[in-house]
Amino acid sequence: MLSWVLPNHYYPWSSAYQEFASFLAVAILVLGAISNCYMKVPASFLFFVFVAFVPLVQFAFGRIYFFSSALLSFLYLIGFFFALVVGCVFFRSSRNGGYLLDVMVWAFMLGAVISIWIALKQWLLLSGSIWIVDMPPGGRPFANLAQPNNLATLLGIGVLAVLYAYEKSWFGRYSAGILVLFLLFGVALTQSRTPWLAFMCVAFFWFVKRRSYKFRVGSKVVFFWLVYYCACVVALPFISSFLMLDSTSLAARAQSFERLALWWQFILAIWHGPFWGYGWGQVGLAQVEMSSLYPVQMLTAHSHNVVLDLMLWNGPVLGLIIVVFLFFWFLRMALNARSLESTFALSVACLLLTHGMLELPLEYAYFLLPLGVLLGGVAAEHHNSYEIIFSKKMISVILVLSMSLLVVIWREYRLLEEDYRLMRFESARIGFLKADQPAPDVLLLTEVREFLRFARTDPAENMSKEQLQWMREVAHRPAYAPSLLRYALSLGLNGEPELASKQLQLLRELHGPVAYENSLSYLRALEPEHPQLGALLK
Structure with missing residues (x-):
């Protein structure tokens, strides 16, 4: 939850503090998983280990320019693998499985409520605090996530968490209903277009699962919430105008079609590009190469579609293999889900994956790693023909090495962040302080280091x-x-x-x-x- 409410967002890596907090949380969970009697997980999890080494291979063959791009991609994928293992091990433990999910549900709800409180202060221009990120003039509320669409997704997960709590009889009808209405107003406040498609996908999934699990929430209640959300979206510009606040209507934003042109540009890049892809994290290279063929005046480092990203990073062959594997892996879990816990976890996954088809939430550890824990828990409920048992000593060694690596990255990033701030002052000719060298002496975060050297x-x-x-x-x-x-x-x-x-x-x-x-x-x-x-x- 800390990674959703931290207000620290600085260049050159605006979500660095939130990402480190997420990895630290997974490391703590891995320590808890090691205390279990055995660490038995589906063999399909090893596929993510294989994919994690692809960026390192691409760097070794010169496809990826900077070592830090390959290293960070590797760490995010390995982190997702560990999150899967943690979820699977904990959920198979009769003592800890339900406890971990309960903690996550409460964290989702608390994080959503705190975030909507921050968003309301931003909307009403009442921030002015070191604990709240300042909203730029004419911007949309984004709480401390600094991204309105990410806030909308977090609030959507909060709605699902409230529904789960209601199904578990933690909340009564009225308290749960009021909390959902509060969160839905927060979603409308973000003026994000993503929730419309995401909520439709989640609603369809819940409707299908009603056959295997009888939910307390009825269809009429869900329809009322939808009408209420539509009313909030329509009324928000008028409320903002009455309060003399800046606002952009969702209808006006829905008329923007730059994303479609961007997707077509990247489809051409996949077709005309390298057989083995442009390299993990190097979508920008695809845009550079395709600009002469199909120019789009919208600089981006991501395709804003997880499927296109995977195809661009890995090429049409390997990328298609990864996409097909993920599709059938997720479909198998969705078809076999029978419990409330699995339905909740897969609903969160539907929300994040739908958002991932339009934006890049899965490139943030504070969404990617919780998703891994939830999907690992879903996989734990199913019978798997092929399973592997991890040695506690092996996991302990890998954990120590990974944490040591993160400590080094943290130290290097702090040096680079300070130097990047100094470089911006130098470029703006503010003050007389100059750097003693073109860039700090770091070994791992090479891309930022070289950019600083380039700027000087x-x-x-x-x-x-x-x-x-x-x-x-x-x-x-x-x-x-x-x-x-x-x-x-x-x-x-x-x-x-x-x-x-x-x-x-x-x-x-x-x-x-x-x-x-x-x-x-x-x-x-x-x-x-x-x-x-x-x-x-x-």
């Missing part, structure tokens, strides 16, 4: 081919307008006008004509001092 490297004449290649790799991960301009200027100063022109063209395709014209104006100002730049301006 002035384009100059007589740069080597190795330096220009290094600048290309950094400038395209991701392709920010200032990075592309710096790289284009370096190429122009070193006798590569054609390549420099291509970078400027890429800048126009990704960031639009205004950014392109501003870049040309900057280059024209440098032309008297560097006549060779004239070739770029013709």
Whole structure:
């Protein structure tokens, strides 16, 4: 729950503190799982270990530019595997299984209630506290998750948790109903489009499961909640206007179709791209390569669709294998679910996966790891023909190594965060403090390290081919307008006008004509001092 309410969001990794808190929680659960009599899990879990090593192999063969991209992808996948193991081991324990799920349900409800309280303060412009993230002018409330769609998903999970608590008779009819109405108003407050599709998928799943489990919540009540949510969505702009608050109607936002163009661009990237993919975490490279074929003025590091992401990262063959495995693995669990616990866990999974088809919630550990625990618990209920038993010593050694690695990453990230903050002051010419070196000496988080070094490297004449290649790799991960301009200027100063022109063209395709014209104006100002730049301006 701590990872949902922490207010710390800083560049260059805005969710770093929340992610570390999530991994720490899983590590504590693994320690608890080791105390069980045995650690017997389905053999299908090993598939995620296999996938976890794919990014490392891609880096070894040069497909992934920076080691940190491969390492973090590996850690997230291994973390998901450990979450599956924890869920399976705990849920098979008659002593701890129900207790863990109860704790998670209460955490979901408490996290949702605290988040909606924070969102209300943001909406009413009453934040002004170090414990609450400030909402930008004209923005949508996002609590301390700093992302409105993620808040909507958390509140949706909170609604499911309340329904589970009602089914378990923890709450009465009226207390549960009032809490659901409160949470649904919070969902409407986010003005997110995702809940419409997500709630339809969850409602369909619950309707199907009514045959195997008789729920206390009736269809009429669910229909009333839907009508209430629609009323909140319609009324919100009028309430905001009456209170003299900024608001954007959901209808206006629903008319935005940039996402469809983005998806088509990435479908073309899968078709025309490398057979083994662009590498985990390198969706931005696909956009760079496809911008000339199908330009979309929307820079992104993600496709906003988990299926497309998997296909882009791994290529059409391996990506399709992973997608098909996940589909049938999840379908098997959904068809065999009989208990209230499994139905709740799979409903949360439906919510997250539906959101994952439109956004990127599964790239946040505070959603990915709880999902792993819940799915591990569902898998524990089913009979599996092939199972494996993990040695406690082996798990203990892996846990110690993983935690040691996380400690090193934490230490490195704190150094990089401070240096990144200093670099931004330097770029804005605020103060007189300068860094002693281009970037901190770190070993693991290489991508941020190289970006800092890139930001402090002035384009100059007589740069080597190795330096220009290094600048290309950094400038395209991701392709920010200032990075592309710096790289284009370096190429122009070193006798590569054609390549420099291509970078400027890429800048126009990704960031639009205004950014392109501003870049040309900057280059024209440098032309008297560097006549060779004239070739770029013709």
